[in-house]
Amino acid sequence: MNSYKSSESESGSESETKGPEVTEPDIKTVSEKMESSTRRRLAANARERRRMQGLNTAFDRLRKVVPQWGQDKKLSKYETLQMALSYIIALNRILSEAERYCTERDWINLHHDHFHQENYHPYLGARSPANADNYTQNIFSCQHENFQFVN
DNA sequence: TAGGCCATCTGGTCCT
Protein backbone atom coordinates (compact mmCIF):
# COMPACT_ATOMS: atom_id res chain seq x y z
CA MET A 1 0.00 0.00 0.00
CA ASN A 2 0.87 3.63 -0.20
CA SER A 3 1.53 4.16 3.47
CA TYR A 4 3.85 1.20 3.61
CA LYS A 5 5.71 2.34 0.49
CA SER A 6 6.09 5.90 1.69
CA SER A 7 7.37 4.92 5.11
CA GLU A 8 9.81 2.54 3.49
CA SER A 9 11.13 5.16 1.14
CA GLU A 10 11.29 7.65 3.98
CA SER A 11 13.48 5.46 6.08
CA GLY A 12 15.56 4.71 3.02
CA SER A 13 16.20 8.32 2.22
CA GLU A 14 16.84 9.04 5.88
CA SER A 15 19.60 6.51 6.05
CA GLU A 16 21.10 7.96 2.91
CA THR A 17 21.12 11.53 4.12
CA LYS A 18 21.37 11.95 7.87
CA GLY A 19 21.10 8.47 9.36
CA PRO A 20 23.75 7.19 11.75
CA GLU A 21 26.75 5.75 10.04
CA VAL A 22 26.54 1.98 9.91
CA THR A 23 29.81 0.21 10.37
CA GLU A 24 30.66 -3.31 9.23
CA PRO A 25 30.47 -4.83 12.78
CA ASP A 26 27.04 -3.23 13.29
CA ILE A 27 25.67 -4.85 10.15
CA LYS A 28 27.10 -8.15 11.23
CA THR A 29 25.51 -7.81 14.66
CA VAL A 30 22.11 -6.94 13.22
CA SER A 31 22.14 -9.81 10.75
CA GLU A 32 23.38 -12.17 13.45
CA LYS A 33 20.57 -11.07 15.74
CA MET A 34 18.00 -11.58 12.98
CA GLU A 35 19.45 -14.95 12.19
CA SER A 36 19.38 -15.92 15.85
CA SER A 37 15.82 -14.67 16.19
CA THR A 38 14.70 -16.63 13.14
CA ARG A 39 16.45 -19.72 14.41
CA ARG A 40 14.75 -19.43 17.79
CA ARG A 41 11.35 -18.90 16.15
CA LEU A 42 11.73 -21.97 13.98
CA ALA A 43 12.85 -24.00 16.98
CA ALA A 44 9.84 -22.76 18.94
CA ASN A 45 7.55 -23.69 16.05
CA ALA A 46 9.01 -27.19 15.99
CA ARG A 47 8.59 -27.55 19.75
CA GLU A 48 4.99 -26.34 19.50
CA ARG A 49 4.32 -28.83 16.72
CA ARG A 50 5.74 -31.65 18.86
CA ARG A 51 3.73 -30.48 21.84
CA MET A 52 0.50 -30.46 19.86
CA GLN A 53 1.33 -33.88 18.40
CA GLY A 54 1.78 -35.17 21.93
CA LEU A 55 -1.55 -33.69 22.86
CA ASN A 56 -3.20 -35.32 19.85
CA THR A 57 -1.63 -38.67 20.74
CA ALA A 58 -3.16 -38.33 24.18
CA PHE A 59 -6.54 -37.57 22.60
CA ASP A 60 -6.23 -40.67 20.40
CA ARG A 61 -5.47 -42.81 23.45
CA LEU A 62 -8.46 -41.32 25.22
CA ARG A 63 -10.71 -42.02 22.20
CA LYS A 64 -9.72 -45.68 22.35
CA VAL A 65 -10.87 -46.14 25.93
CA VAL A 66 -14.02 -44.05 25.70
CA PRO A 67 -17.30 -45.60 24.47
CA GLN A 68 -18.22 -44.74 20.91
CA TRP A 69 -21.43 -46.61 20.20
CA GLY A 70 -22.31 -46.80 16.53
CA GLN A 71 -20.29 -43.71 15.67
CA ASP A 72 -18.19 -44.51 12.60
CA LYS A 73 -16.92 -40.96 12.52
CA LYS A 74 -14.24 -40.32 15.12
CA LEU A 75 -15.10 -38.07 18.02
CA SER A 76 -13.85 -34.50 17.89
CA LYS A 77 -11.57 -33.33 20.70
CA TYR A 78 -14.45 -31.56 22.39
CA GLU A 79 -16.71 -34.60 22.09
CA THR A 80 -13.94 -36.85 23.37
CA LEU A 81 -13.58 -34.76 26.52
CA GLN A 82 -17.33 -34.66 27.05
CA MET A 83 -17.63 -38.41 26.58
CA ALA A 84 -14.68 -39.06 28.89
CA LEU A 85 -16.31 -36.92 31.55
CA SER A 86 -19.60 -38.76 31.14
CA TYR A 87 -17.85 -42.14 31.19
CA ILE A 88 -15.84 -41.39 34.32
CA ILE A 89 -18.93 -40.23 36.13
CA ALA A 90 -20.81 -43.37 35.07
CA LEU A 91 -17.96 -45.62 36.25
CA ASN A 92 -17.73 -43.73 39.50
CA ARG A 93 -21.44 -44.12 40.04
CA ILE A 94 -21.16 -47.86 39.47
CA LEU A 95 -18.40 -48.11 42.06
CA SER A 96 -20.31 -46.18 44.66
CA GLU A 97 -23.54 -48.06 43.92
CA ALA A 98 -21.70 -51.39 44.07
CA GLU A 99 -20.71 -50.66 47.63
CA ARG A 100 -24.39 -50.49 48.51
CA TYR A 101 -25.30 -53.80 46.89
CA CYS A 102 -24.04 -56.71 48.88
CA THR A 103 -24.89 -59.64 46.61
CA GLU A 104 -23.06 -60.30 43.38
CA ARG A 105 -26.33 -60.81 41.52
CA ASP A 106 -27.59 -57.37 42.45
CA TRP A 107 -24.30 -55.85 41.35
CA ILE A 108 -24.40 -57.57 37.96
CA ASN A 109 -27.91 -56.28 37.34
CA LEU A 110 -26.76 -52.79 38.22
CA HIS A 111 -23.71 -53.11 35.97
CA HIS A 112 -25.91 -54.08 33.03
CA ASP A 113 -28.22 -51.13 33.63
CA HIS A 114 -25.44 -48.57 33.79
CA PHE A 115 -23.66 -49.67 30.62
CA HIS A 116 -26.73 -49.83 28.51
CA GLN A 117 -26.43 -47.41 25.58
CA GLU A 118 -29.62 -45.56 26.50
CA ASN A 119 -27.86 -44.12 29.52
CA TYR A 120 -25.65 -42.05 27.19
CA HIS A 121 -28.35 -40.70 24.93
CA PRO A 122 -28.27 -37.21 26.40
CA TYR A 123 -24.70 -36.84 25.19
CA LEU A 124 -25.05 -38.58 21.84
CA GLY A 125 -27.98 -36.36 21.02
CA ALA A 126 -25.98 -33.23 21.80
CA ARG A 127 -24.80 -32.17 18.40
CA SER A 128 -24.01 -28.53 19.14
CA PRO A 129 -21.59 -27.28 21.80
CA ALA A 130 -24.47 -25.37 23.40
CA ASN A 131 -26.45 -28.58 23.87
CA ALA A 132 -23.32 -30.34 25.06
CA ASP A 133 -22.79 -27.59 27.61
CA ASN A 134 -26.30 -28.11 28.90
CA TYR A 135 -25.53 -31.76 29.27
CA THR A 136 -22.30 -30.99 31.08
CA GLN A 137 -24.20 -28.77 33.47
CA ASN A 138 -26.65 -31.57 34.15
CA ILE A 139 -23.79 -33.96 34.80
CA PHE A 140 -22.14 -31.54 37.19
CA SER A 141 -25.36 -30.91 38.98
CA CYS A 142 -25.45 -34.63 39.77
CA GLN A 143 -21.75 -34.74 40.52
CA HIS A 144 -22.04 -32.96 43.82
CA GLU A 145 -24.33 -35.67 45.08
CA ASN A 146 -22.36 -38.63 43.78
CA PHE A 147 -18.71 -37.66 44.22
CA GLN A 148 -16.82 -37.82 47.44
CA PHE A 149 -13.16 -36.87 47.34
CA VAL A 150 -10.90 -38.85 49.57
CA ASN A 151 -7.64 -37.37 50.86
C1' DT B 1 -21.08 -22.66 -0.07
C1' DA B 2 -21.19 -22.05 4.91
C1' DG B 3 -19.78 -24.06 9.02
C1' DG B 4 -17.04 -27.25 11.80
C1' DC B 5 -12.69 -29.14 12.84
C1' DC B 6 -7.95 -29.18 12.65
C1' DA B 7 -2.81 -28.02 12.06
C1' DT B 8 0.35 -24.55 12.16
C1' DC B 9 2.40 -20.09 13.10
C1' DT B 10 3.03 -16.45 16.22
C1' DG B 11 3.52 -13.40 20.18
C1' DG B 12 2.83 -13.13 25.06
C1' DT B 13 3.53 -14.87 29.75
C1' DC B 14 5.44 -17.61 33.28
C1' DC B 15 8.94 -20.58 35.11
C1' DT B 16 13.61 -22.59 35.69
Add this chain to the structure above:
DNA sequence: AGGACCAGATGGCCTA
Protein backbone atom coordinates in the same frame (compact mmCIF):
# COMPACT_ATOMS: atom_id res chain seq x y z
C1' DA C 1 18.12 -17.19 27.82
C1' DG C 2 15.38 -20.83 26.69
C1' DG C 3 11.49 -23.95 27.22
C1' DA C 4 6.53 -24.86 28.17
C1' DC C 5 2.05 -23.40 27.78
C1' DC C 6 -1.63 -20.68 26.01
C1' DA C 7 -4.75 -18.11 22.98
C1' DG C 8 -5.64 -15.70 18.66
C1' DA C 9 -5.20 -15.68 13.63
C1' DT C 10 -5.15 -18.04 9.40
C1' DG C 11 -5.72 -21.32 5.86
C1' DG C 12 -6.92 -26.11 4.36
C1' DC C 13 -10.03 -29.99 4.27
C1' DC C 14 -14.45 -32.13 4.69
C1' DT C 15 -19.44 -32.51 4.95
C1' DA C 16 -24.36 -31.30 4.84
